[in-house]
Amino acid sequence: xxxxxxxxxxxxxxxxxxxxxxxxxxxxxxxxxxxxxxxxxxxxxxxxxxxxxxxxxxxxxxxxxxxxxxxxxxxxxxxxxxxx
Amino acid sequence: xxxxxxxxxxxxxxxxxxxxxxxxxxxxxxxxxxxxxxxxxxxxxxxxxxxxxxxxxxxxxxxxxxxxxxxxxxxxxxxxxxxx
Amino acid sequence: xxxxxxxxxxxxxxxxxxxxxxxxxxxxxxxxxxxxxxxxxxxxxxxxxxxxxxxxxxxxxxxxxxxxxxxxxxxxxxxxxxxx
Amino acid sequence: xxxxxxxxxxxxxxxxxxxxxxxxxxxxxxxxxxxxxxxxxxxxxxxxxxxxxxxxxxxxxxxxxxxxxxxxxxxxxxxxxxxx
Numbered sequence: 001x002x003x004x005x006x007x008x009x010x011x012x013x014x015x016x017x018x019x020x021x022x023x024x025x026x027x028x029x030x031x032x033x034x035x036x037x038x039x040x041x042x043x044x045x046x047x048x049x050x051x052x053x054x055x056x057x058x059x060x061x062x063x064x065x066x067x068x069x070x071x072x073x074x075x076x077x078x079x080x081x082x083x084x
Numbered sequence: 085x086x087x088x089x090x091x092x093x094x095x096x097x098x099x100x101x102x103x104x105x106x107x108x109x110x111x112x113x114x115x116x117x118x119x120x121x122x123x124x125x126x127x128x129x130x131x132x133x134x135x136x137x138x139x140x141x142x143x144x145x146x147x148x149x150x151x152x153x154x155x156x157x158x159x160x161x162x163x164x165x166x167x168x
Numbered sequence: 169x170x171x172x173x174x175x176x177x178x179x180x181x182x183x184x185x186x187x188x189x190x191x192x193x194x195x196x197x198x199x200x201x202x203x204x205x206x207x208x209x210x211x212x213x214x215x216x217x218x219x220x221x222x223x224x225x226x227x228x229x230x231x232x233x234x235x236x237x238x239x240x241x242x243x244x245x246x247x248x249x250x251x252x
Numbered sequence: 253x254x255x256x257x258x259x260x261x262x263x264x265x266x267x268x269x270x271x272x273x274x275x276x277x278x279x280x281x282x283x284x285x286x287x288x289x290x291x292x293x294x295x296x297x298x299x300x301x302x303x304x305x306x307x308x309x310x311x312x313x314x315x316x317x318x319x320x321x322x323x324x325x326x327x328x329x330x331x332x333x334x335x336x
Contacts, residue, residue, distance in 0.1 A: 018290050019114045020162060022281045023107040026194070029274045030103045030201045038270050041295040078104060080162040102206050106197045110278070113190045117282045122186050125211040187282045188330060191275040198271045246272060248330040 002069050008040075009052040009065050011072075015081060021046045027075040035071070037064050086153050092124075093136040093149050095156075099165060105130045111159040119155070121148050170237050176208075177220040177233050179240075183249060189214045195243040203239070205232050254321050260292075261304040261317050263324075267333060273298045279327040287323070289316050 002011045015021040025041055025048055032038040040051040050072065052065040086095045099105040109125055109132055116122040124135040134156065136149040170179045183189040193209055193216055200206040208219040218240065220233040254263045267273040277293055277300055284290040292303040302324065304317040 016162070018281075018285060019111050019159065022114065023111045026110045026278075027103050027107045029270075030106065030198055033198045033202045033270060034204075036202075038297050041293075043293040045290050075103065078100070078164045080164055102197075102201060110194075113186075114282055114285045117186060117286045118288075120286075122213050125209075127209040129206050184330070187279050187327065190282065191279045194278045195271050195275045198274065243271065246268070246332045248332055 009061050009069055011050055013048045013076060015046045017046055021048050024048060024079050028072055031071050031075060035068060037068050093145050093153055095134055097132045097160060099130045101130055105132050108132060108163050112156055115155050115159060119152060121152050177229050177237055179218055181216045181244060183214045185214055189216050192216060192247050196240055199239050199243060203236060205236050261313050261321055263302055265300045265328060267298045269298055273300050276300060276328065276331050280324055283323050283327060287320060289320050
């Protein structure tokens with residue numbers, strides 16, 4: 001679930017290892033570039049943390065953020081993340 | 085299944101879209117760099133084709149290639165590729 | 169210089185190592201996704217080969233290809249590729 | 253210059269746009285996987301922030317971190333980052 005952190009949409013994602021985490025980040029980067037709306041992305045080994053807000057709207061959470069969050073969730077669903 | 089094509093280990097992988105294909109290629113790139121053994125990678129929209137051989141062993145197929153193919157297959161298993 | 173190969177726009181790019189080559193490929197992937205027009209990309213260690221044509225226009229070379237080629241050249245200029 | 257922030261090696265890198273920033277992050281990811289030592293990576297549009305420490309050594313800064321910082325600096329030098 002996305003929550004609100006420091007006035008931004010926020011979600012944390014867990015992966016098996018760094019390679020899987022970074023493959024997900026690459027998807028996020030490409031989706032962001034496609035819609036020209038870029039989240040803050042933090043990678044700590046196999047944990048990825050995203051923060052979304054809209055700079056042009058005084059850093060509030062807008063429809064652009066909710067739409068991007070949805071596309072990111074769809075891409076995440078295609079990563080198999082259950083433990084081995 | 086990996087087959088032999090032009091004396092190299094060869095496999096073709098299909099994805100839903102370019103983003104999913106490229107996320108897989110990113111995994112392949114990182115695995116290759118980890119083991120310092122790099123396949124030929126061709127990306128045509130949502131199709132990825134890999135060829136593996138060992139340059140130091142006169143471009144034959146060696147254990148290094150079979151080991152890399154196995155690691156790539158494991159990474160591919162973590163991509164959900166069934167149709168929606 | 170881009171030339172024509174098999175009826176497609178074609179160019180080959182050389183890098184110092186696989187990491188530099190793949191960083192360039194990542195730029196190409198993101199630009200392609202941004203404009204929703206995707207070249208064929210082949211990576212052989214530190215050589216990257218691109219082929220561009222427009223599927224919707226019977227695989228001919230169109231303005232879309234020439235525009236993408238220009239953006240790729242701009243991204244390539246930001247890679248320092250002279251020998252050390 | 254790398255400095256110390258919260259007991260970790262820290263450096264911030266600026267790029268022209270998100271694509272250039274992410275291409276650099278891809279290099280960092282591949283170098284990290286090669287040496288099996290992974291920094292914290294934060295991407296905010298065209299700014300990349302890295303933090304390095306060694307988990308196995310009670311999160312202190314070790315030779316592993318200084319060596320990784322050096323390799324990252326070398327990869328950064330190959331990104332042309334002056335303003336247009």
